[in-house]
Amino acid sequence: MKLLVTFYLGLILGLGASLPVADVTNEDGGVQDATLPDRCDGIEFDAITPDEKGNTIFFKGAHLWKGFHGPAQLSNELFKELDDDHHIGHVDAAFRMHNPENHDDHDHVYFFLDDKVFSYYNQSLENGYPKPIQDDFPGIPSHLDAAVECPKGECVANSVLFLKGHEVHFYDIDTKLVKIKTWSHLPVCTSALRWLEHYYCFHGHNFTRFNPVSAEVSGDYPKDARNYFMKCLNFGHGGGHEIPKCSEAKIDAITTDDQGRKYFFAGPLYMRLDSRRDGLHAFLITRTWKEMTNGVDAVFSYADKLYMMKGDQVYIYKSDAHNTLIEGYPKPIKEELGIEGPVDAAFLCDGEHTLNIIQGKKIFGIDLLATPRAVTSDFPLPLSDIDAALCGQDGVRLFKGPTYYHYETAFILAVSRMAPVAENITHEMMGCVE
Structure with a gap:
């Protein structure tokens, strides 16, 4: 039977450091530039976020991957302002704002670098940014590890979860109030992602799915992301189905x-x-x-x-x-x-x-x-x-x-x-x- 759908489920890993220049076989079986990081090397992301069009963007060091397949590219090729002040080529955390009642913020993408926040829409930096994190998100610390949206119904209110170490700061988008909890049983997340109403904490090359309110983990975790969220040779669920016409x-x-x-x-x-x-x-x-x-x-x-x-x-x-x-x-x-x-x-x-x-x-x-x-x-x-x-x-x-x-x-x-x-x-x- 011809299938209509594809299994390009990829979280794309990469290294910020340069590699020896040579042609190597990538996870799709093709040849890639070895100066670019390889998504299947088993390293951890700095940040993950969907953009306003549904493309998931993965950051590692100075590089990003837009979408679930394709080569890495420099982050400042898409978001040049991220590197203007810092010159360090990294993103601490990122999330897409889910606030349909506020059209000024809905589907804007926020990036956090050190003590600054950047707001983008259609890959364009919003006026007035970057600015101190405290100006937009009072009570939220700098040098974050991860951030993820949590709409009302999945959380008590429209919220953003800001993670730093084992602490999670619940930021209420409407009231701007912050509640802090300690999730000592959950791994320290270097990135987090909300995807199809589920929440994923990424740590190393593994991920753990968790409840965004209680941090409860149900099931056998952690799991190797290469078996579920990326298309890699010799790994379980990453490929095999072509998109037909x-x-x-x-x-x-x-x-x-x-x-x-x-x-x-x-x-x-x-x-x-x-x-x-x-x-x-x-x-x-x-x-x-x-x-x-x-x-x-x-x-x-x-x-x-x-x-x-x-x-x-x-x-x-x-x-x-x-x-x-x-x-x-x-x-x-x-x-x-x-x-x-x-x-x-x-x-x-x-x-x-x-x-x-x-x-x-x-x-x-x-x-x-x-x-x-x-x-x-x-x-x-x-x-x-x-x-x-x-x-x-x-x-x-x-x-x-x-x-x-x-x-x-x-x-x-x-x-x-x-x-x-x-x-x-x-x-x-x-x-x-x-």
Whole structure:
């Protein structure tokens, strides 16, 4: 199966010192300039931050990497002012401001060097910067180790976590109040990153995922970043999937959950489509839903639960941070939904309780409020071999290979006897190559 997505998950490591001039093989199997630091040498970052466009920037010494793949470059090629006063080519900490209620600051990127703060937008230094850290962030110390945004809902208030040693300074963006805690059980972070609602402390070539309020660490940590966050030869999860052309795209399922997170699934992989401001990345489905070892046929969200169907079985997961499989599942689709599996596609429109199941050239309606659940409607479909379906504010889309069919409403889909003109999946929709 041609896959739509890529596994370019990279945190890019580098050395500030010069290396002997020679051609070496990089982690992509190509040749790189050996005077540049190698992201896979197993050293630690000075700072990591996403920019306002969703590109993640990694700093080490005088160099940075923009994005999850590609060569290192000098930091002052993109942010020349960082080196104007200090001439030491380093960044202590960095974060992107998450404050949608304040458009003056939202999505600005802050860099911290010694006792100074720099504010950038679109790679341009804001007027009045650099300035002392205390002018913008009163109560925050200089010579920081790391910083990371923490929006309300993940923290108690819209906040920034400033880390220095084992101390964390919780800075309330709205009130400018600071609370200090000691996290002695967490490693000293040389950089920190918020990515897809999770928080990562980087130390050496390892990382530890932590809760931003309590610093609780759940799971087996630390882990080697080269196995998860970068594309390196001879390391586990860093590569192997090429981005196909949009004309070769094929997805198995697509859905939006009750928290507004939009997922699509292709073969063994899935991608979050609502995460463009943090970059689009593909993951193994088993990373999040460990029991789904053979991919999915159809997925839909209902009542804060994610229903994932494969063959004649349905798996129901809580839509929480741990995506916990509900006890007693999987069960036969027939037992749960009153229809025989397997299914080709499924969708549920926002605020409705009628699940739409597509099988072959038919679309079935199932009342999710009924007990037991059973088929309540049965309509012919002027299409066949549908791969996936999604209902959103702009109507219903049925996906078939690299194309989709758009209907204004689910009712129009049910009563139509002719298929609309097929449209092509685009890069803006799925991240494929035009």
